Each structure stands twice: as structure tokens, then as C-alpha cells.
Amino acid sequence: MLKNVKFIKSCPNSSNWIEDDKKEIVILGKSNVGKSTFINRLCNNSTMAKVSSTPGRTRLLNFFDVDNRYRLVDAPGYGYAAVNKYHDEEFAKMMDEYFSKRNNLVGAIFLLDSRREISEDDISLFNMLLDHNLPFILVATKCDKLNQSEEYRVNKNIIEGLSLLADSKIIHSSLKKDKWINEVIERIEYIIK
Numbered sequence: 095m096l097k098n099v100k101f102i103k104s105c106p107n108s109s110n111w112i113e114d115d116k117k118e119i120v121i122l123g124k125s126n127v128g129k130s131t132f133i134n135r136l137c138n139n140s141t142m143a144k145v146s147s148t149p150g151r152t153r154l155l156n157f158f159d160v161d162n163r164y165r166l167v168d169a170p171g172y173g174y175a176a177v178n179k180y181h182d183e184e185f186a187k188m189m190d191e192y193f194s195k196r197n198n199l200v201g202a203i204f205l206l207d208s209r210r211e212i213s214e215d216d217i218s219l220f221n222m223l224l225d226h227n228l229p230f231i232l233v234a235t236k237c238d239k240l241n242q243s244e245e246y247r248v249n250k251n252i253i254e255g256l257s258l259l260a261d262s263k264i265i266h267s268s269l270k271k272d273k274w275i276n277e278v279i280e281r282i283e284y285i286i287k
């Protein structure tokens with residue numbers, strides 16, 4: 095589990111990004127996929143990142159310091175129909191600026207809802223990661239909601255949906271288990287070293 099995680103601030107654009115040499119890993123995924131919950135599980139603090147019952151509420155990049163060593167960045171969700179078009183354009187602009195200008199950015203954690211099909215939005219965001227040559231960690235969320243045979247199909251769905259190599263590693267997260275937390279942390283350590 096991550097120790098000494100602190101919320102630093104929320105930023106709408108580059109004007110108030112933090113200027114230092116710390117590496118950043120951004121957490122990406124559709125609205126409601128479970129990004130904020132994921133951060134809270136990693137640091138075992140249910141109030142660290144705001145979990146929303148209404149999808150699409152996180153609109154800014156939220157920066158968290160981890161043990162004074164690196165940062166996790168909670169990104170807003172995308173592709174939620176009830177949130178207007180303006181939000182999607184603002185989101186695209188903000189992410190584009192962050193991906194193209196942020197030298198601190200060294201990797202991404204890409205969350206996909208294990209119960210849903212891969213969407214066009216997922217594919218375009220994933221292509222942004224590939225375009226910027228960013229190492230990524232793939233996580234299928236909400237696996238606690240699946241039965242065994244459904245969980246068995248999760249990897250195939252994601253691998254086909256994102257055109258990944260057949261042996262791509264996908265970590266399954268669940269509210270009922272916690273083994274996956276250390277797997278994620280190991281991979282983060284690998285990316286930032």
C-alpha cells in the first residue's frame with residue numbers, strides 16, 4: 095500500500111502545474127470507471143480522492159504527492175453522455191496540453207470497466223498514450239461485480255478492443271480483494287525508476 099500520500103492541488107491548465115523534477119503517473123479512464131476509488135484503495139484512505147455518485151464530476155487534474163518521491167495525477171473521466179459536449183472539448187484540450195507539454199509525465203494507469211465494451215473514446219485516449227510513447231499499466235475495474243466465467247472473458251475483450259498483444263498484462267481490481275494493489279505498486283515503481 096502507498097504511504098504518505100497527500101493531495102496537493104487541482105489544476106485546470108498548465109498555468110498552475112507544479113514546477114519541479116518529480117515524476118508523474120496519470121490515472122485515466124472513462125467517467126465512473128473508478129479512478130478516484132482506485133487512488134483511495136492504493137493509499138488505503140477512502141477520503142483521499144473524491145468518489146462521485148454522479149459520473150463526470152472530476153473536471154480538473156488532481157495532483158497527489160506520494161511519499162515525497164513522485165506524483166499520481168487523477169484525471170477527469172471522459173465519454174459520459176449526460177455531461178455536455180463542452181466538457182468533452184475542454185477535456186480533450188486539457189489532456190492534449192498535459193500529454194504534449196508535461197515533461198514530468200512518465201507513465202499512465204489506464205482503467206477500463208470490466209463489465210463494459212471498449213469504446214471509441216477509450217481507443218482514442220489509448221492511442222494518445224501510444225503516440226507519446228508512454229509506458230502504461232492496464233487495470234480492469236469492478237471485477238467484484240463479475241462471476242467467474244465473466245471475469246475469464248475480461249482480458250480477451252480488452253486485448254481485442256485495444257488491439258494489444260495477446261499476452262498483455264491486465265490487472266484485475268476489485269473491492270473484495272487487495273492482492274492487485276501491490277501488483278500495481280510494483281509496476282509503478284518499475285516505471286518511475
Ligand SMILES: Nc1nc2c(ncn2[C@@H]2O[C@H](COP(=O)(O)OP(=O)(O)OP(=O)(O)O)[C@@H](O)[C@H]2O)c(=O)[nH]1
Nearest residue numbers: 125126127128129130131145146150151152171236
Ligand atoms: N463494485 C465496485 N464499485 C466500484 C469500484 N470502483 C469504483 N466503484 C464505484 O463506481 C462509482 C464511481 O467511482 P469513482 O471512483 O468516483 O469513478 P471515477 O472514475 O473517479 O469517476 P469520475 O471522476 O466521475 O470520472 C462509485 O460509486 C464507486 O463506489 C469497484 O472496484 N467495484
Ligand SMILES: [Mg+2]
Nearest residue numbers: 129130144152
Ligand atoms: Mg474521479
